[in-house]
Amino acid sequence: MLPARLEDLPTPSLVLDLDRVERNCAAMAERAERHGVSLRPHLKTAKSADLARLATRGQPGGLTVSTLAEIEYFAARGFTDLTYAVGIAPHKIDALADLQRRHPGLRVTLLADSAEALGQVALRAQSLGARFAWLLEIDCGGGRGGVSPEDAELVALVRSVEASPALDFAGVLTHAGHSYHVVGRDAHAALAEAERTAAVRASTRLREAGLPVAVVSVGSTPTAVHARQLPGVTEMRPGVYTLFDLDQVALGVCDVADIAASVLATVIGHNPRSRRVLVDAGALALSKDLSAGEFGAGYGYGLVCPIDGGPPMEGLRVADVHQEHGLLAASDDSDEAAAAMFTALPIGARVRLLPNHACMTVAPYDRYHLVRGGGTRVEGQWDKATGWNAGVGGAR
Amino acid sequence: MLPARLEDLPTPSLVLDLDRVERNCAAMAERAERHGVSLRPHLKTAKSADLARLATRGQPGGLTVSTLAEIEYFAARGFTDLTYAVGIAPHKIDALADLQRRHPGLRVTLLADSAEALGQVALRAQSLGARFAWLLEIDCGGGRGGVSPEDAELVALVRSVEASPALDFAGVLTHAGHSYHVVGRDAHAALAEAERTAAVRASTRLREAGLPVAVVSVGSTPTAVHARQLPGVTEMRPGVYTLFDLDQVALGVCDVADIAASVLATVIGHNPRSRRVLVDAGALALSKDLSAGEFGAGYGYGLVCPIDGGPPMEGLRVADVHQEHGLLAASDDSDEAAAAMFTALPIGARVRLLPNHACMTVAPYDRYHLVRGGGTRVEGQWDKATGWNAGVGGAR
Numbered sequence: 001m002l003p004a005r006l007e008d009l010p011t012p013s014l015v016l017d018l019d020r021v022e023r024n025c026a027a028m029a030e031r032a033e034r035h036g037v038s039l040r041p042h043l044k045t046a047k048s049a050d051l052a053r054l055a056t057r058g059q060p061g062g063l064t065v066s067t068l069a070e071i072e073y074f075a076a077r078g079f080t081d082l083t084y085a086v087g088i089a090p091h092k093i094d095a096l097a098d099l100q101r102r103h104p105g106l107r108v109t110l111l112a113d114s115a116e117a118l119g120q121v122a123l124r125a126q127s128l129g130a131r132f133a134w135l136l137e138i139d140c141g142g143g144r145g146g147v148s149p150e151d152a153e154l155v156a157l158v159r160s161v162e163a164s165p166a167l168d169f170a171g172v173l174t175h176a177g178h179s180y181h182v183v184g185r186d187a188h189a190a191l192a193e194a195e196r197t198a199a200v201r202a203s204t205r206l207r208e209a210g211l212p213v214a215v216v217s218v219g220s221t222p223t224a225v226h227a228r229q230l231p232g233v234t235e236m237r238p239g240v241y242t243l244f245d246l247d248q249v250a251l252g253v254c255d256v257a258d259i260a261a262s263v264l265a266t267v268i269g270h271n272p273r274s275r276r277v278l279v280d281a282g283a284l285a286l287s288k289d290l291s292a293g294e295f296g297a298g299y300g301y302g303l304v305c306p307i308d309g310g311p312p313m314e315g316l317r318v319a320d321v322h323q324e325h326g327l328l329a330a331s332d333d334s335d336e337a338a339a340a341m342f343t344a345l346p347i348g349a350r351v352r353l354l355p356n357h358a359c360m361t362v363a364p365y366d367r368y369h370l371v372r373g374g375g376t377r378v379e380g381q382w383d384k385a386t387g388w389n390a391g392v393g394g395a396r
Numbered sequence: 397m398l399p400a401r402l403e404d405l406p407t408p409s410l411v412l413d414l415d416r417v418e419r420n421c422a423a424m425a426e427r428a429e430r431h432g433v434s435l436r437p438h439l440k441t442a443k444s445a446d447l448a449r450l451a452t453r454g455q456p457g458g459l460t461v462s463t464l465a466e467i468e469y470f471a472a473r474g475f476t477d478l479t480y481a482v483g484i485a486p487h488k489i490d491a492l493a494d495l496q497r498r499h500p501g502l503r504v505t506l507l508a509d510s511a512e513a514l515g516q517v518a519l520r521a522q523s524l525g526a527r528f529a530w531l532l533e534i535d536c537g538g539g540r541g542g543v544s545p546e547d548a549e550l551v552a553l554v555r556s557v558e559a560s561p562a563l564d565f566a567g568v569l570t571h572a573g574h575s576y577h578v579v580g581r582d583a584h585a586a587l588a589e590a591e592r593t594a595a596v597r598a599s600t601r602l603r604e605a606g607l608p609v610a611v612v613s614v615g616s617t618p619t620a621v622h623a624r625q626l627p628g629v630t631e632m633r634p635g636v637y638t639l640f641d642l643d644q645v646a647l648g649v650c651d652v653a654d655i656a657a658s659v660l661a662t663v664i665g666h667n668p669r670s671r672r673v674l675v676d677a678g679a680l681a682l683s684k685d686l687s688a689g690e691f692g693a694g695y696g697y698g699l700v701c702p703i704d705g706g707p708p709m710e711g712l713r714v715a716d717v718h719q720e721h722g723l724l725a726a727s728d729d730s731d732e733a734a735a736a737m738f739t740a741l742p743i744g745a746r747v748r749l750l751p752n753h754a755c756m757t758v759a760p761y762d763r764y765h766l767v768r769g770g771g772t773r774v775e776g777q778w779d780k781a782t783g784w785n786a787g788v789g790g791a792r
Contacts (some may be wrong), residue, residue, distance in 0.1 A: 113665055273539060
């Protein structure tokens with residue numbers, strides 16, 4: 001039986017504010033529409049089919065995913081158009097071909113940036129009688145995956161598998177991951193333009209060589225929120241905007257009141273000597289991500305909200321984490337502030353902790369407990385994907 | 397069907413070198429025997445019943461655990477003597493009572509350090525007709541949970557629930573978590589002595605007040621390895637020694653060749669501009685823990701070993717992680733070093749990544765793939781616990 005209130009849930013548990021998710025999804029859909037591009041939300045963040053349905057409502061794009069476990073999960077829930085936006089490891093073709101066989105209608109689009117990978121993938125897919133669309137990954141400056149849009153081998157790379165009956169070239173994809181390391185509207189707008197021009201430049205070079213480029217895909221949450229124009233782009237793939245987090249607040253992309261996911265925790269101790277409140281959500285329940293710390297935001301491992309999801313409690317943060325312990329501290333690290341904190345947070349009290357980086361925090365949980373803003377009534381549960389690999393029970 | 401070789405496993409996957417686990421377990425059992433104390437290994441690290449059987453072979457202690465999911469997992473596999481070494485949240489008594497009801501013979505020992513928690517726990521347990529042994533947590537300087545051994549309320553705290561029919565006082569427990577932040581045999585030996593004297597001092601004060609103290613429990617891996625004497629102590633509870641990791645190497649507690657758990661990953665790209673090899677194990681597969689970095693060890697997010705588990709590849713490290721991407725770099729960050737790295741690690745090649753902090757890295761995986769030293773043949777699988785809460789399927 002579903003506990004009816006947050007007061008009755010086991011802790012740590014993952015809580016999702018549906019009002020905020022709906023607002024975040026609607027705002028991004030509106031941005032995509034305004035730019036005249038498809039929205040293909042990255043579900044590596046939320047890993048939830050219910051959330052994906054909200055995010056794609058009325059949107060022409062499919063989903064973006066980052067693991068085979070996500071592909072298996074979303075395919076089993078009726079999603080058929082999935083872009084697997086991690087450079088393909090050739091050996092994964094076997095599992096992907098098997099997923100396409102088991103889910104008629106499923107079409108997984110692959111990502112690659114080298115002739116070696118493409119050659120191996122083409123051979124393996126052909127030997128299995130499988131067929132995949134694929135996108136060429138372009139590096140727009142992040143220095144992770146992708147070739148430069150000016151790479152001398154750009155056209156040759158696509159031509160290297162042009163004759164393969166197993167691979168259909170679909171277009172280009174880039175991701176401005178470095179947008180997570182600059183702050184503010186103008187800086188993100190500049191990277192959005194760099195992202196756009198890299199993808200468009202590559203698509204132009206390929207089209208000039210006679211190659212068809214249907215997809216010109218860009219996207220990160222900061223660039224998707226702050227892009228000023230997207231001509232030449234066909235789709236965007238932001239992800240963390242669905243949940244938002246303290247890192248995005250520190251980057252100037254959202255407000256604290258937009259953060260939709262939080263970790264419900266219980267106060268398990270007071271330590272007057274170290275002036276810390278102990279809660280039962282630590283390094284595993286929150287993750288050790290300190291992204292927002294890059295900009296000196298003072299959020300520690302998270303901010304502390306009351307159980308009803310109201311604004312963060314003034315001056316409190318998760319100052320340290322051990323495996324299953326979180327240590328809350330007051331920014332004024334005095335005995336008086338600690339005493340006030342102990343009074344506000346007695347043993348057994350429950351809090352909701354806002355994550356630094358939602359993608360890291362929500363990953364290990366297998367479900368969301370749903371609330372509406374300002375309440376503690378549990379409206380329902382959403383399942384979600386976990387782990388990495390496809391197979392019986394999502395083996396990982 | 398079980399893949400026969402590491403070359404055929406999906407990636408990322410968790411690999412366990414059984415030879416190393418056996419060696420680590422035997423060495424710790426020998427230390428406990430030499431000190432004349434029971435070994436109650438902390439299974440929050442490995443979360444595996446098979447590993448627990450190795451760790452406790454011939455040892456009189458039960459297990460230490462840190463989540464209800466672990467209690468449920470180990471109880472279902474026949475372990476009956478479990479110390480739940482996280483300060484008890486009163487509401488968890490319901491689930492714990494239910495676990496004891498469902499597993500006849502199961503005896504969970506609780507941890508507490510406040511009269512508030514004890515009072516609530518005693519009432520709740522009594523109303524459910526449940527009974528628990530409990531330990532008083534002592535703070536030996538780590539500043540996490542526990543009361544000072546000199547606390548004026550020490551005796552009163554235990555007396556506060558002496559009359560409860562639901563709680564049986566069993567003794568004292570302390571954990572020198574600060575041993576993870578000092579380096580070397582002598583520093584750890586000093587903290588081991590501080591850990592011992594804190595627990596023994598508390599036990600003496602309680603005994604002098606006429607209270608029975610059966611258990612005097614200490615333990616962290618650095619202090620367990622480097623303790624010089626443990627008179628007055630009855631048991632130790634180290635955990636990470638079962639797997640070891642780069643942090644323990646940096647602390648001077650073990651050698652790289654003792655690290656038993658690694659993450660199998662596949663090379664998915666080369667980026668000559670940023671001089672990085674990309675692998676399909678990133679922030680979720682490795683964790684974002686950078687513990688060893690505290691001592692400037694230069695291990696980044698992990699070291700890179702060949703697939704057969706041989707010594708780390710000279711000068712390589714996981715320099716950065718994104719959600720599902722790891723970026724390998726050479727310590728000599730030149731184009732020549734990058735070219736050599738690309739040659740050594742072609743697309744599709746497999747590597748084994750040694751973790752910074754094993755407890756963080758192995759947590760989200762649901763199984764270990766077993767190998768023996770120097771081989772890639774998969775000898776079997778061990779399941780493991782994941783998540784936090786007890787219930788149908790280990791709900792989390």
